[in-house]
Amino acid sequence: MNHRARYPPGIGAGRGGAGMNAGPGFQSRASQMQYVQRNQLGQQHFQPNYQQQPPQLQYQQQQWSRRPQVASAETSLYEVEKTVQSEAADSSSQDWKAALRVPPPDTRFKTEDVTATKGNEFEDYFLKRELLMGIYEKGFEKPSPIQEESIPIALTGSDILARAKNGTGKTAAFCIPALEKIDQDNNVIQVVILVPTRELALQTSQVCKELGKHLKIQVMVTTGGTSLKDDIMRLHQPVHLLVGTPGRILDLAKKGVCILKDCSMLVMDEVSILWIFIILYLFNLYIVISPNVIHMD
Numbered sequence: 001m002n003h004r005a006r007y008p009p010g011i012g013a014g015r016g017g018a019g020m021n022a023g024p025g026f027q028s029r030a031s032q033m034q035y036v037q038r039n040q041l042g043q044q045h046f047q048p049n050y051q052q053q054p055p056q057l058q059y060q061q062q063q064w065s066r067r068p069q070v071a072s073a074e075t076s077l078y079e080v081e082k083t084v085q086s087e088a089a090d091s092s093s094q095d096w097k098a099a100l101r102v103p104p105p106d107t108r109f110k111t112e113d114v115t116a117t118k119g120n121e122f123e124d125y126f127l128k129r130e131l132l133m134g135i136y137e138k139g140f141e142k143p144s145p146i147q148e149e150s151i152p153i154a155l156t157g158s159d160i161l162a163r164a165k166n167g168t169g170k171t172a173a174f175c176i177p178a179l180e181k182i183d184q185d186n187n188v189i190q191v192v193i194l195v196p197t198r199e200l201a202l203q204t205s206q207v208c209k210e211l212g213k214h215l216k217i218q219v220m221v222t223t224g225g226t227s228l229k230d231d232i233m234r235l236h237q238p239v240h241l242l243v244g245t246p247g248r249i250l251d252l253a254k255k256g257v258c259i260l261k262d263c264s265m266l267v268m269d270e271v272s273i274l275w276i277f278i279i280l281y282l283f284n285l286y287i288v289i290s291p292n293v294i295h296m297d
Contacts, residue, residue, distance in 0.1 A: 096129065096133070097136070100133060100136050100137050101137055102136055102137060102139070103137070103139045105139075105141070106139065113144075113145065113146075113164070113165050113168045114144050114145070114167075114168055114169070116145055117142060117143065117144065117145055117148055118145075118148055119142075120142070120143055120148050121142060121143075122135055122136075122140070122142070122143060125151055125152060125155060125180075127176070127180050128180060128215070130212075130214035130215050131176070131179055131180055131211065131212065131214070131215060133214045134210060134211040134212055134213050134214050134215070135172075135176065135211060137210075137213075138172075138207075138210050138211055140169070140172065143169070144168050144169040144173075145164075145168070146162060146164040146168050146169055146170055146173045147169050147172060147173045147176070149162065150162050150173040150174065150177070151173060151176055151177050154174065154177035154178075154265075155177050155180060155181070157181075157264075160174075171203075171204055171207050171269070172207065172211065174193070174267045174269070175193075175204070175207055175208050175211055176211065177265075178191045178193070178208070178241065178265055178267065179208065179211055179212045179215060179217060179241070181264065181265060182215075182217055182240050182241065184215060184216045184217055184240070186240075186262070187218075187238035187239075187240070188239075188240075188259065188262040189239055189240065189241075189242050189258070189259060189260060189262060189263055190240055190241070190262060190263060190264055190265065191240070191241045191242070191263065191264070191265045191266075191267070192241075192242050192243075192244075192249065192260065192263050192265070192266050192267070193208075193241070193242070193243045193244075193267040193268075193269060194244070194245070194246055194249070194266070194267065194268045194269065194274060195243065195244070195245060195269045195270065195274070196245065196269075196270050196273040196274045196276075196277050197223075197245070198223040198224065198225060198245065200269065200270065201221050201222075201223045201243050201244055201245060202221060202223075204221075204243050204269060205219050205220075205221035205243040208241055208243065217240045217241060218237070218238050218239050218240050218241070219239075219240070219241045219243065220234055220235070220239045220241070220242050220243070220244075221242075221243045221244060222234075222242065222243075222244035222245075222248045222249065222252065223244055223245045223248055224245055224247055224248050226248075228248075228251065228252075231248070231252060232252070232255070232257045235252065235257045235258055236257070242258070245277070246274070246277055246278050247277070
């Protein structure tokens with residue numbers, strides 16, 4: 001009995017394709033090579049035509065086509081979120097500079113004391129962004145030679161003896177690392193800057209305030225010739241950086257209101273002049289303390 005006789009003609013001829021029992025309407029299966037050729041033609045037909053698209057859209061499609069295939073929908077969503085966050089971070093890192101109120105560039109003639117730099121940037125020192133904002137808004141574009149030599153060494157906590165001409169950024173060379181090393185959450189005196197005169201104290205404190213205006217750092221200036229009572233009341237409030245003359249700071253320290261045990265950085269500006277004031281003050285203090293000293297005027 002022929003069991004294949006019940007099938008319509010052309011069906012049920014077996015795995016061998018059209019055989020002896022195949023009906024007249026049977027069509028044999030196409031070869032595998034025809035499917036491969038048809039698949040290749042389909043890929044060529046549906047391949048995106050980048051030449052007919054705008055350059056920007058063409059670049060975006062090329063970038064998306066080069067991205068690796070992810071394993072699952074969850075992984076794909078994670079990769080997309082990570083890419084968006086990365087692009088947003090890059091954009092925000094550039095936006096903070098665009099929002100700064102930078103003064104017009106200084107067009108005055110500059111000597112080699114300012115221009116002979118190594119090509120470093122302030123970002124190379126890994127400073128706080130708030131401090132960088134104050135630096136750029138102060139008008140500094142790149143570190144000067146004295147700043148290139150002083151800032152990285154001061155940030156390591158090493159001692160420095162530096163000399164530079166006036167107008168070369170000497171004040172900022174010690175103010176920038178001082179502001180960087182201050183812990184804003186610790187309300188104690190952490191930096192003391194000694195200067196010989198009242199005018200220089202006011203000038204230095206103003207530079208510190210301008211550079212650190214985006215930081216939560218309290219700067220105090222104290223000099224002789226001002227109210228000692230006002231300085232005592234001010235020291236009962238948080239002070240992180242103290243600028244002053246040696247005599248006034250020593251008076252406040254002797255009275256127990258200027259606590260310097262947490263001070264980690266001492267800066268002496270114009271030290272050649274400053275040492276004269278220190279020696280004279282200590283000499284006068286010695287005369288006052290020692291009543292048996294013979295005075296010869």
